[in-house]
Amino acid sequence: MNKNHTIDDGDQRKHEFLTFVLGGEEYAIDILRVQEIRSYDVVTPIAHAPEFIKGVINLRGAIVPIIDLRIKFGLGKPEYTPFTVVVILNVGNRVVGIVVDAVSDVVAVTGEQMHPPPELSRAVDLRYITGLAMVEERMLIVVDIEGLMLSADMALVDETVA
Amino acid sequence: MSYDMSQFYQIFFAEAAEHLESMESLLLALDHQHPDREQLNAVFRAAHSIKGSAGTFGFGDMADLTHVLEGLLDKVRKGELPVGNALVDACLEARDVLGGQLATHRDGAPADPAAAAAVATRLAALATGDAASAIGAPSTASADAAVFEFVCDAPEAGQPAVLEMLCEELADFGTVSVERHATSSMAPWRLRIENCRDAAAAGDVIAFVAHDVSVLPAGAATGDASWGLFDEPATLPAPGLDDSWGLFADEPMALPEGAAPRQVADDGAYGFFTDLPALASETSPFPRVRQTGNAASGESTIRVGVDKVDLIINQVGELVITHAMLQQIANALDPVQFERLHAGLAQLERNSRDLQASVMSVRMVPISTVFHRFPRVVRDLSGKLGKQVELKMSGENTELDRGLVERIVDPLTHLVRNSLDHGIEVPEKRLAAGKPVVGTVTLKAYQHSGTVVIEVGDDGSGLDRELILAKARERGMVVSDSLGDAEVWGLIFEAGFSTAEQVTDVSGRGVGMDVVRRNITALGGRIDIESMASIGTRMTVRLPLTLAIVDGMSVSVGSESYIVPLGYVLESLQPEPGMIKRMGGVDVLLQVRGDYLPVVVLHELFGICNAETDFCRGIMVLLEVDGRRAAMFVDALLGQHQVVIKSLETNYRKVPGVAAATIMGDGRVACILDAVALVSKADAGIAAAA
Numbered sequence: 001m002n003k004n005h006t007i008d009d010g011d012q013r014k015h016e017f018l019t020f021v022l023g024g025e026e027y028a029i030d031i032l033r034v035q036e037i038r039s040y041d042v043v044t045p046i047a048h049a050p051e052f053i054k055g056v057i058n059l060r061g062a063i064v065p066i067i068d069l070r071i072k073f074g075l076g077k078p079e080y081t082p083f084t085v086v087v088i089l090n091v092g093n094r095v096v097g098i099v100v101d102a103v104s105d106v107v108a109v110t111g112e113q114m115h116p117p118p119e120l121s122r123a124v125d126l127r128y129i130t131g132l133a134m135v136e137e138r139m140l141i142v143v144d145i146e147g148l149m150l151s152a153d154m155a156l157v158d159e160t161v162a
Numbered sequence: 163m164s165y166d167m168s169q170f171y172q173i174f175f176a177e178a179a180e181h182l183e184s185m186e187s188l189l190l191a192l193d194h195q196h197p198d199r200e201q202l203n204a205v206f207r208a209a210h211s212i213k214g215s216a217g218t219f220g221f222g223d224m225a226d227l228t229h230v231l232e233g234l235l236d237k238v239r240k241g242e243l244p245v246g247n248a249l250v251d252a253c254l255e256a257r258d259v260l261g262g263q264l265a266t267h268r269d270g271a272p273a274d275p276a277a278a279a280a281v282a283t284r285l286a287a288l289a290t291g292d293a294a295s296a297i298g299a300p301s302t303a304s305a306d307a308a309v310f311e312f313v314c315d316a317p318e319a320g321q322p323a324v325l326e327m328l329c330e331e332l333a334d335f336g337t338v339s340v341e342r343h344a345t346s347s348m349a350p351w352r353l354r355i356e357n358c359r360d361a362a363a364a365g366d367v368i369a370f371v372a373h374d375v376s377v378l379p380a381g382a383a384t385g386d387a388s389w390g391l392f393d394e395p396a397t398l399p400a401p402g403l404d405d406s407w408g409l410f411a412d413e414p415m416a417l418p419e420g421a422a423p424r425q426v427a428d429d430g431a432y433g434f435f436t437d438l439p440a441l442a443s444e445t446s447p448f449p450r451v452r453q454t455g456n457a458a459s460g461e462s463t464i465r466v467g468v469d470k471v472d473l474i475i476n477q478v479g480e481l482v483i484t485h486a487m488l489q490q491i492a493n494a495l496d497p498v499q500f501e502r503l504h505a506g507l508a509q510l511e512r513n514s515r516d517l518q519a520s521v522m523s524v525r526m527v528p529i530s531t532v533f534h535r536f537p538r539v540v541r542d543l544s545g546k547l548g549k550q551v552e553l554k555m556s557g558e559n560t561e562l563d564r565g566l567v568e569r570i571v572d573p574l575t576h577l578v579r580n581s582l583d584h585g586i587e588v589p590e591k592r593l594a595a596g597k598p599v600v601g602t603v604t605l606k607a608y609q610h611s612g613t614v615v616i617e618v619g620d621d622g623s624g625l626d627r628e629l630i631l632a633k634a635r636e637r638g639m640v641v642s643d644s645l646g647d648a649e650v651w652g653l654i655f656e657a658g659f660s661t662a663e664q665v666t667d668v669s670g671r672g673v674g675m676d677v678v679r680r681n682i683t684a685l686g687g688r689i690d691i692e693s694m695a696s697i698g699t700r701m702t703v704r705l706p707l708t709l710a711i712v713d714g715m716s717v718s719v720g721s722e723s724y725i726v727p728l729g730y731v732l733e734s735l736q737p738e739p740g741m742i743k744r745m746g747g748v749d750v751l752l753q754v755r756g757d758y759l760p761v762v763v764l765h766e767l768f769g770i771c772n773a774e775t776d777f778c779r780g781i782m783v784l785l786e787v788d789g790r791r792a793a794m795f796v797d798a799l800l801g802q803h804q805v806v807i808k809s810l811e812t813n814y815r816k817v818p819g820v821a822a823a824t825i826m827g828d829g830r831v832a833c834i835l836d837a838v839a840l841v842s843k844a845d846a847g848i849a850a851a852a
Contacts, residue, residue, distance in 0.1 A: 044831040047768035
């Protein structure tokens with residue numbers, strides 16, 4: 001598990017998270033991994049890529065793969081409207097984009113508000129769920145986005161590298 | 163010194179490598195009978211620069227060796243030693259050892275202290291050979307020689323009596339000889355003491371009557387004291403300057419105010435390093451330049467990391483794309499109403515194109531950076547092979563991409579070695595054939611319609627057609643005598659093919675030409691051979707100007723567009739129904755002028771829907787890679803572009819069948835097809851079915 005996300009119960013320091021919506025569920029990722037947020041634009045599909053990898057875009061001269069987390073997590077309908085949002089992430093010296101339904105806000109979470117994840121999860125490997133955060137009646141699923149993006153089943157990285 | 167020196171190491175490595183290179187080329191260019199003074203000085207300066215900075219950075223081994231080398235070179239340039247083959251060989255060897263030491267410090271490659279010691283001994287022996295015979299002392303003498311330079315304090319300076327006195331005093335330390343007699347009170351004197359027992363004590367004696375005493379490197383290895391002094395020039399000239407100032411104030415015959423300090427300063431710095439009056443103007447800036455850590459040449463260049471240049475190229479590429487986007491929007495606007503907008507955009511286009519061209523040119527380096535190593539290769543090899551070879555080079559200023567330069571070195575070296583080993587005959591054979599004894603290898607580079615052409619030619623025996631054919635049969639290849647010359651020559655590119663009758667350590671293991679061709683193809687280039695029996699052989703390598711840009715043909719498949727590197731495209735055609743053959747019900751073959759080519763159906767391979775499935779309504783693009791051909795089925799041809807190559811792997815992974823990506827004029831990403839992989843795949847598919 002990524003050390004940035006390891007929050008023990010006694011930790012009073014606040015960590016900031018970007019929250020977004022995937023099919024009605026609210027997820028949170030470390031704000032330090034987020035490079036920018038932009039609207040969904042045409043992607044160039046890549047041959048032999050898994051379904052959740054939509055393709056690549058040109059981000060100011062860099063070729064950046066775009067992943068639809070809704071397909072990956074099996075949540076919601078993967079619709080692409082002018083309001084569909086792409087969160088560009090910086091993970092492990094790579095730049096990747098994730099498609100989400102909507103970006104909500106940035107919240108600060110203390111160690112006290114974090115709870116261990118329940119032992120049931122369908123599509124998301126529990127290894128990449130840091131925990132559940134209860135913030136003002138909202139339940140946020142805190143994801144170790146770096147670990148998830150670099151994991152082998154995301155097929156983003158060559159096997160030799162991963 | 164508390165701050166971290168490691169940040170300067172890279173600069174030192176780059177500089178030292180440059181100095182070593184220039185040293186080598188200068189050494190090779192030396193005329194042995196009438197050595198050019200300038201060239202000798204340049205070699206000396208290169209050694210000296212390396213020594214200085216190596217000492218500063220704490221690379222003692224390099225400093226020690228260059229110190230010995232410098233001593234030797236110093237004698238040579240003073241005319242005390244003749245230039246000869248032995249000398250050049252020893253210097254070249256020293257240069258190689260230094261290169262090895264440099265690599266050790268840079269990459270942690272294993273060092274060979276024994277080699278350094280051996281070459282140092284050799285250099286010292288060369289240097290002392292002269293000194294020993296001159297004064298009849300044992301050959302170790304010069305190791306203990308010390309040269310003192312000083313400005314005499316005594317008012318009667320310049321009078322012989324003072325000097326005599328001093329010599330008498332110093333005679334206790336060793337054999338004293340006067341190297342330079344000061345003609346006026348402010349000029350430095352120079353004394354040489356052979357077999358100096360105690361340089362420091364001798365220095366003290368001199369200091370009694372003089373100031374600004376410095377110990378100069380004498381011939382070969384001098385003591386640590388002198389070396390340390392030499393290494394830190396900044397500490398000495400300063401007090402010397404001050405003192406002489408004081409001296410000057412008292413001097414009744416003082417020079418005009420303005421001129422005096424300058425002359426002293428010049429003298430101090432210059433005398434400190436060398437003693438060649440003729441070179442005063444040239445050597446005086448030397449220490450200063452070294453102190454600022456700059457190259458001695460004084461060129462107005464800056465060192466910039468390649469990543470920075472690449473970043474700029476990237477950003478300029480973006481600018482061009484942004485312009486294209488704006489242009490597209492503007493095209494929809496009324497040209498009369500928005501006349502100024504159109505004019506502005508036209509100007510923006512010109513400017514950004516110019517900017518792109520200038521930025522690309524930053525990455526370009528002259529091919530001399532590759533060529534400069536060949537004189538050495540030819541010299542070493544011809545000696546080893548017992549052949550006489552002259553190397554002629556032209557077009558060294560032809561520019562090509564920096565990335566290409568690095569990767570063309572090995573293939574070219576191989577071609578040159580081949581020319582020497584297989585091409586040029588031994589002198590007896592050449593005489594018998596009525597050719598000049600000295601063979602000629604030519605290296606020629608020029609730009610030709612968007613490509614860089616490099617020719618490696620020789621006036622040797624040419625390729626032996628019969629021998630190649632025989633070898634091919636021996637290796638089980640199906641060849642016929644009716645093959646055209648070009649096809650026969652092409653056989654030598656097959657893996658493991660060698661016609662050398664005996665394997666030498668130069669070439670002949672047959673692991674060469676196939677690698678050469680593969681490397682050149684990987685760079686997007688190609689290689690052709692022309693050869694005539696007993697006239698010679700010419701290998702022509704054609705390379706793209708840059709690695710960052712490729713000429714591509716864009717094709718559409720379904721709603722996608724792909725780029726095919728133009729270098730692999732033979733032709734495109736729309737097939738007639740009769741040309742399509744099926745094999746085993748699955749694989750498709752295309753019959754073109756009697757040949758059956760495997761077909762890669764791109765939309766099937768990449769799983770693209772709503773693509774054209776009727777072969778007769780799409781286009782077949784014929785590809786050729788390494789002599790193997792295949793057809794690729796696409797929907798339509800879109801056009802021909804120069805595209806900027808972008809790596810897919812930076813943020814994603816390798817995709818089978820795709821070499822890289824690029825950004826099209828509309829800002830969208832398009833994949834560049836991997837023609838090599840596609841053709842191999844088509845071949846393999848057919849082989850599996852058959």
